[in-house]
Amino acid sequence: MALNKVRALMKLKPAKESEEGQELEMLITLIEAYEDVHVPMQASDPIAYLEYRMEQDNLKQRDLIPFIGDKTKVSKVMNRKQELSVSMIRRLSEGLNIPINFLIPSGL
Structure with missing residues (x-):
């Protein structure tokens, strides 16, 4: 679900300071943290x-x-x-x- 939301937000090309931009950055951080623990790469x-x-x-x-x-x-x-x-x-x-x-x- 988070990856789908990131894709949707990226299509909007939000400004970094906007609510959508901040949500995008937060989701990317959360996805990275999840993958660090659950998906060894x-x-x-x-x-x-x-x-x-x-x-x-x-x-x-x-x-x-x-x-x-x-x-x-x-x-x-x-x-x-x-x-x-x-x-x-x-x-x-x-x-x-x-x-x-x-x-x-x-x-x-």
Whole structure:
């Protein structure tokens, strides 16, 4: 039910400060906590996954600009000098049809 609610909220693209945005962030946190306890997974490396998807889909870093930001920001993220923000994760998930849990680094 929580995952369905997250999907529905993501379609609305709520502002982070809005009630829906805060609900989305809370549900993501709760889902992560549940999965940490009940669904053992190996550590998540969103950048490694993005690199894999870029290779599979024949994408270049410039193709990530709509989801991450300008060329400089994309470069910083891909070189692990800047972490993905919640809004970047949301845009990448929606735009590239990537399961959100593949984009959330372990330890969050």
